[in-house]
Amino acid sequence: xxxxxxxxxSWDLALGVxxxxxxxxxxxxxFNLVVPEGSAFxxxxxxxTLLGKYMCYALLALALDLVWxxxxxxxxxxxxxxxxxxxxxxxxxxxxxxxxxxxxxxVLPDFMVFLNWKELPWYWLGFDIFPFAMLMVVxxxxxxxxxxxxxxxxxxxxxxxxxxxxxxxxxxxxxxxxRNDMGFGGNNGLTDFKDILGxxxxxxxxxxxxFIVTIAAxxxxxxxxRAIVGSKLGKVLLAVRDAESRTRFLGYRTxxxxxFVWVVSACxxxxxxxxxxxxxxxxxxxxxxxxxxxxxxxxxAVGGRGTLAGAILGGVLVNIFKTWFTGALPEFWLFALxxxxxxxxxxLPRGIIGTALHYREKHLEKKASEDNAFDEIAPxxxxxxxxxELERAxx
Amino acid sequence: MTLELSRSLLYLDDITVSFDGFKxxxxxxxxxxxxxxxxxxxxxxxxxxxxxxxxTGKTRPDEGSAMFAGRHDLTSMDEARIANxxxxxxFQKPTVFESHTVWDNLLLALKDSRGVFGTxxxxxxxxxxxxxxxxxxxxxxxxxxxxxAANLSHGQKQWLEIGMLLAQDPQLLLVDEPVAGMxxxxxxxxxxxxxxxxxxxSVVVVEHDMTFVxxxxxxxxxxxxxxxLADGSLDHISSNERVIEVYLGR
Numbered sequence: 001x002x003x004x005x006x007x008x009x010s011w012d013l014a015l016g017v018x019x020x021x022x023x024x025x026x027x028x029x030x031f032n033l034v035v036p037e038g039s040a041f042x043x044x045x046x047x048x049t050l051l052g053k054y055m056c057y058a059l060l061a062l063a064l065d066l067v068w069x070x071x072x073x074x075x076x077x078x079x080x081x082x083x084x085x086x087x088x089x090x091x092x093x094x095x096x097x098x099x100x101x102x103x104x105x106x107v108l109p110d111f112m113v114f115l116n117w118k119e120l121p122w123y124w125l126g127f128d129i130f131p132f133a134m135l136m137v138v139x140x141x142x143x144x145x146x147x148x149x150x151x152x153x154x155x156x157x158x159x160x161x162x163x164x165x166x167x168x169x170x171x172x173x174x175x176x177x178x179r180n181d182m183g184f185g186g187n188n189g190l191t192d193f194k195d196i197l198g199x200x201x202x203x204x205x206x207x208x209x210x211f212i213v214t215i216a217a218x219x220x221x222x223x224x225x226r227a228i229v230g231s232k233l234g235k236v237l238l239a240v241r242d243a244e245s246r247t248r249f250l251g252y253r254t255x256x257x258x259x260f261v262w263v264v265s266a267c268x269x270x271x272x273x274x275x276x277x278x279x280x281x282x283x284x285x286x287x288x289x290x291x292x293x294x295x296x297x298x299x300x301a302v303g304g305r306g307t308l309a310g311a312i313l314g315g316v317l318v319n320i321f322k323t324w325f326t327g328a329l330p331e332f333w334l335f336a337l338x339x340x341x342x343x344x345x346x347x348l349p350r351g352i353i354g355t356a357l358h359y360r361e362k363h364l365e366k367k368a369s370e371d372n373a374f375d376e377i378a379p380x381x382x383x384x385x386x387x388x389e390l391e392r393a394x395x
Numbered sequence: 396m397t398l399e400l401s402r403s404l405l406y407l408d409d410i411t412v413s414f415d416g417f418k419x420x421x422x423x424x425x426x427x428x429x430x431x432x433x434x435x436x437x438x439x440x441x442x443x444x445x446x447x448x449x450x451t452g453k454t455r456p457d458e459g460s461a462m463f464a465g466r467h468d469l470t471s472m473d474e475a476r477i478a479n480x481x482x483x484x485x486f487q488k489p490t491v492f493e494s495h496t497v498w499d500n501l502l503l504a505l506k507d508s509r510g511v512f513g514t515x516x517x518x519x520x521x522x523x524x525x526x527x528x529x530x531x532x533x534x535x536x537x538x539x540x541x542x543x544a545a546n547l548s549h550g551q552k553q554w555l556e557i558g559m560l561l562a563q564d565p566q567l568l569l570v571d572e573p574v575a576g577m578x579x580x581x582x583x584x585x586x587x588x589x590x591x592x593x594x595x596x597s598v599v600v601v602e603h604d605m606t607f608v609x610x611x612x613x614x615x616x617x618x619x620x621x622x623x624l625a626d627g628s629l630d631h632i633s634s635n636e637r638v639i640e641v642y643l644g645r
Contacts, residue, residue: 232514236503239492245490246492247492248473248474249483256511
């Protein structure tokens with residue numbers, strides 16, 4: 001009985017997420033494009049882009065929650081997959097500049113001309129084809145995650161050791177992408193984008209279009225994560241999180257399950273990064289900074305890990321807070337972030353959505369036990385702690 | 396020799412495991428026949444848990460061979476493979492999936508495809524539901540089927556774990572201290588449950604509780620410092636001077 005009601009809660013929550021995203025996808029472009037600029041209700045293009053950025057962060061948070069919340073894999077390097085997806089998109093956008101660069105080379109991006117390179121490196125080939133670039137957005141993070149995860153999970157690297165090597169991964173990529181001879185623009189990264197699929201990347205309509213696509217990607221990501229979590233595979237993931245060796249002795253190859261969600265999660269993070277780049281207009285190695293990945297963990301913790309919807313909420317809320325805070329007191333942002341993490345861990349360990357769900361559950365259980373007050377069922381479970389607690393509360 | 400190999404369900408020969416020079420198992424040999432129930436006793440550090448680790452693939456022996464059903468070399472397999480061969484293991488501390496319901500715990504244990512994509516697209520069939528209901532009955536948890544495993548009592552968790560082992564449909568069950576922390580009534584019920592299980596499967600029970608071992612009334616093997624000190628009926632063992640010296644007499 002309680003069980004079925006809980007399923008309803010999770011549906012209510014999912015429905016809430018879909019409806020909110022739909023409303024945003026309609027309202028934001030409407031108030032930007034249709035409502036005239038002079039009106040008090042007009043939404044500036046800056047705001048559209050900012051909201052789009054939050055949605056990308058929300059997708060990254062969602063990806064992280066899938067591995068951390070449901071499988072107990074704390075990744076402190078998810079920013080790496082996000083940035084790789086971003087670079088794949090950035091490479092497409094660079095190729096689209098064509099002869100409009102400062103040096104006017106029809107094929108080579110400006111930074112390559114500057115480095116005196118004569119031809120495009122092999123790994124830049126094909127990025128002028130949009131579908132190919134989009135494939136790379138998913139494949140590059142996916143393949144890296146597969147190789148990394150295969151080795152780590154097979155060797156049974158878990159817990160804090162795993163977290164530390166994910167930090168090392170993103171830091172190593174940060175250093176590599178800083179190098180000019182890597183062929184990704186070094187310190188400056190990729191920027192000065194002109195258009196995407198032929199649309200001017202600066203125009204209001206394109207900005208709204210990108211916003212809608214980002215919302216769609218977030219909704220699709222949410223649906224994918226829910227499908228995974230709701231399947232029997234999702235139950236195995238929770239089992240791995242709670243008692244990995246028990247799961248192994250039941251005959252499950254836990255390393256393969258971890259590898260599966262790890263790769264799915266990396267691909268989602270890559271998509272988030274790819275959508276982020278055309279909206280902010282630049283991708284550079286700072287996206288690989290270890291602090292970015294840690295920030296993403298805080299978003300999930302604030303929203304409530306293991307709830308999916310909470311990750312989305314946390315990704316958006318913390319970044320709204322960040323936008324406001326870095327405007328007011330930029331030097332103290334890292335302190336604020338640290339304080340937020342400590343406070344949430346101490347006072348709200350389940351996060352916002354997790355806490356709300358917890359109270360809702362308690363409330364329903366109480367109601368159910370009141371409904372059954374005269375039933376014979378309750379006294380038959382004398383050892384059930386929750387039941388005892390409820391009985392005491394009821395008495 | 397080959398004949399003997401194929402007859403025994405579990406065949407451990409000359410197994411040695413050392414950790415940093417300390418021999419946890421020292422040339423241990425043990426045979427378990429199909430349909431047999433065996434109790435294994437021994438003081439702390441006698442190698443009982445290490446023996447289970449070797450059988451279930453958690454620890455690789457330095458020397459010796461471990462064969463299952465006369466055909467499968469256990470020393471070359473990982474935990475998942477061995478579990479799927481039909482060896483179930485119950486831990487000393489009850490280990491169930493706390494954030495799953497009792498029902499889901501059994502569902503996860505039920506013999507079925509263990510592949511990633513198999514489970515991604517799997518749905519529970521009517522026959523699986525029936526099997527789970529039957530198991531719930533066997534381990535006395537029918538009324539708690541929708542309760543979170545975390546909310547079960549200690550004894551209920553032990554039974555749930557035994558239920559999960561049965562769901563795996565193993566040929567051999569390894570049970571590590573099943574009655575530790577149980578009340579007398581629960582202990583008696585557990586003995587009954589194990590005997591019922593033994594009707595169709597082989598069972599190896601590691602236990603400290605001598606009344607429980609007496610209750611089971613089966614062949615007993617005494618381990619000491621990583622090898623078999625004696626075996627036979629409990630009365631036979633109890634009169635063995637070496638056993639009294641190292642274990643019973645203390």
